[in-house]
Amino acid sequence: MTSLDDDGDDDEDACVAHDGDDGGDDDDDDDDDNVTTTTSKRKTTTSKQLGDWLLAYNGGVIQSAGKTAGGNTAWRCTRCCSSTEKYNISGAFRKCLAHVAGGEWAKQLSVSRCQRPRGEDRERARKELEEDRDTKTEAKRRRSHHVQQGTAVGAPMTEGLSAPTAEGLGSHSVLPAYHEPSTMPPPPPQKRLTQKTLDKLVEKETHLKIVKGLLSAGVPLAALRNRHFREAYSAAARAGAAYEPPSNETARRLRGKVRSYVKERSQTVTSEVGDFGCTVIDDGWRDNASNNILNGGAVYNRGVLFVRSRCIDGLTTKDAIAMANAIEELIEKVGPANVVQVITDNASVMKKARKLIQKEYPHVSTSGCAAHAIDLFLEDLGKEESVKPTLDKARAIVNFVTNHGAANHAMQVHAVRRGETNGRRHVRKDRPKVSLRLVKHGETRFGTMLMLSERLLAMKVPIQDAFDDTAYLAKAMKADWKALHQEIWAIVRSAAFWEELQKIVDMLMPAFLLLRMMDGDTACTGKVYFHVWRFGEQLKKAKDGERLYAMWLERWTLLHSPLHDAGFCLDPEYNDASYGQEENEEVMAGFLLAAERILGNEDAAKALEEFATYRSKRGYFANKLVQAAAKTMPAHLWWKMHGASTPMLRKLAMRVLAQPASSSGCERFNSAGSHIMSVKQASMLTQNMETHLYVYHNLRVLDNIEQYDYVEQFYEWDESDSSDDEEVQVVEAPKGKGKEKSATQ
Helix, strand or coil: CHHHHHHHHHHHHHHHHHHHHHHHHHHHHHHHHHHHHHHHHHHHCCHHHHCHHHEHHHCCCEEEEEECCCCCEEEEECCCCCCCCCCCEECCCHHHHHHHHCHHHHHHCCCCCCCCCCHHHHHHHHHHHHHHHHHHHHHHHHHHHHHCCCCCCCCCHHHHCCCCCCCCCCCCCCCCCCCCCCCCCCCCCCCCCCHHHHHHHHHHHHHHHHHHHHHHHCCCHHHHHCHHHHHHHHHHHHHCCCCCCCCHHHHHHHHHHHHHHHHHHCHHHHCCHHHHCEEEEEEEEECCCCCEEEEEEEEECCEEEEEEEEECCCCCCCCHHHHHHHHHHHHHHHCHHHEEEEEECCCHHHHHHHHHHHHHCCCCEEEECHHHHHHHHHHHHHCCCCCHHHHHHHHHHHHHHHHCHHHHHHHHHHHHHCCCCECCECCCCCCCCCCCCCCCCCCCCCCHHHHHHHHHHHCHHHHHHHHCCHHHHHHHHHCCCHHHHHHHHHHHCCHHHHHHHHHHHHHHHHHHHHHHHHCCCCCCHHHHHHHHHHHHHHHHCCCCHHHHHHHHHHHHHHHCCHHHHHHHHHCHHHCCHHHCHHHCHHHHHHHHHHHHHHHCHHHHHHHHHHHHHHHCCCHHHHCHHHHHHCCCCCHHHHHHHHCCCCHHHHHHHHHHHCCCCCCHHHHHHHHHHHHHCCHHHCCCCHHHHHHHHHHHHHHHHHHHHCCCCCCCCCCCCCHHHCCCCCCEEEECCCCCCCCEEEECC
C-alpha cells in the first residue's frame, strides 16, 4: 500500500508539476503579451515616423504632394524638384529617406538621389535606414530561430508529453526535458495557399520565363502584342506539360505550310478583284547582304499584299527587257485579267520597261510613282539659288545640335522648362504636337528637307535659349568645336534666317501635302488630276512662278496616266458642269483611251453614251439621296451600289477609281525586309526571306481588315471647291492640266 500511496503521491506530485507547468505557461503568456505589445508598438511606428524630421512642417525638405495617377503617395523634395514638376518621388516615405541618403540606398529603392542635399540630412538619413535595416534583420533571425524549435511560442508544455503506455502503469511517468520559455514574439501565422494563389504563382513564374526567353533571343517585348505570338503560347499550354517546341530544322520545314495558310486567307482581300481589279507595284531594294532585289506586290481595294521577291544579281544584263520580264512574272502571278495598272519608280530603265509591258498587255495602263515624282520636284526646288543657302543653314543647325550632346541636352531642357513639352510631346492645347527630337536629313525619305525645316521652326525658341544657356556656353567656349559653335550661334540669332526659312516652308507645304495624299495605298486616282492642276495654279502666283510651273509640268509627265483623266471624269466629287471635263480635249482623250483598254471598243462606246446620262444627272443620278451618299463612301463603292442604270460606265468607274497613284507599298516591303533580313541574318537565302516577308506583311494586312470595325479608307470631299452656291468660272487649262473652276470668291 505504501508503494501505492507513494505512487499516488508521485502522481500528485506529477499533477503538481503539471500545475506548475501550467502556471509557468501563464507567466509565459504574460511575457508574450508584453512582447506582443512591444511588437504592436513597433508596427505602429510607420515608415513616415521613421524619418519624421524630413517633413516640411518639422523643418525638413520633403512636402506631401497628394496622390499620383496610379494612387501612390506623392512627395516633393524642395531641394531638387523643379518648379514645373508636381512631385519627384512616389511611394512609401522610406523612398524619401533613400532619396536624401543617395548612393546604394537610392539604387535599392529605385528612386533618384537628391542633387542638392544638406550634409547633415544625408548622414542622418543613412544612419536611420541602417538602424531600421538592422532591426528588421534581427527580428527575422529571431523568428527563424524559433521556427526551428518545432513548437509555437506560448504553447502549453503538456503538448510535449507522450501518452502513457501499459508498460508505464505503476511506474513514474517520464516528463519531457524542460525548456526555458522563450520571450520571442510568435511567428506570423502560415497562410494556406489556395488554388487561386497557386495559379497566380505559376502564372508569375511562367511570365518570368517568357520574358527571359524574349530578352535572351533579342526579340522586342512588343512581340507580345502580336495576336499570332500569343496564340502560339496558348496552343503550347493546351498541348500539355510534355509538349516541346519544334526544333530549328522542323520549323524550317514548316515555313511552306504557313505560307500556304496565309495565301488561303488572302482571299479575304482578293475576293472583289474581279469587280475592282488591282494595281501591280514593283521596286528595287538592296538588302543587308548587298543583294539587289525586286520586291513586288499587288494593291487591292482592301489592302496591299506582298507577292514575290526576285534577286537580279545573277542577270547578265539589267536592261529594260530584264526589268520587263520581272514585272511580267509578277503580272502572271496576280492574273493578267485582274491587273488594271502597273506602277514603278521613275528610273530611266523602268520607263522603258513600262513601254514593253504596255505592248505585251494592251489592257494595262502604266505610270510612274506619283509620290516619287513629287519628291523629285521638291528636290528641284531645294536646289534653287534662292532656297538652297537657307536650307543648307537649317541642315547645319540640325547636324550641330544632334551631334553635340551638350547642345542637344540644353535644347531639351529649355523646351521642358517653357512648358511646351512633357517628355517627348506637347501638352499645351494651343500648340501643335511636336517631338523634342529634331529631324535629320534622310536620303530615302520623301520630303526630308521640308520635314527637317518644319521641325526646326517648331523648336526655334528652345534652340535659341539653349545657345544662350550659361552652362552650355561654359562648355562650348572650352571645347575644340568652339569655332563651329560660334558659326552656328550666328545663324541661330539671325532673324532674317528664320523669316526666310518660314517662307520656304510655306512655299513647299502645298507640294508636301500633295505628296502625303498620294504616298499611300488608298484609292485616289480620281483626285490626282484636280489636285495637280490646283497646285500648278498656286505655283504660278509665286515669285518666278512661270519657271517653277515649267519645272512642275516636267515632273507631271512622269506620273501622268490615262487613268487620272478617266478618274477626273468619273469621280462624283467633280461631277459638275463647272469643271468642264467635256470641253478639255486632253481629259476626254485620256478618258476614252482608258475605256478602250479596260472595256474594249464596243463596250467603251456604250460607256461613252452612259457618261452623258451621268454627267447631266438624269434618271437615277438625279436623286438627291444618291448624290449625298457619294460624300460618305469611297467613289468605287458608290459606283458599285448606285451605278446599275449605266452598267458599262459602272464597270469602268469601279476599276478606275479603286486604284492608287503610287508604289509606296514597295517601300513598306523594303522596310519589313530590312527588319527580317537584319545584319545578323544577312546569310539568309532570298527565297527564305521571301517566305518570311510574305507571312510577316500579309498577316498584318489580313488581321487589320478582318477586324469587326474595319472600314475602307477614302479621301473626304473638299467642300470649299464643290459648293454649288459659289460663282465659278470655267478657264482653259494649260498643257498638261484640265479645266477647273477658278474661284471668284
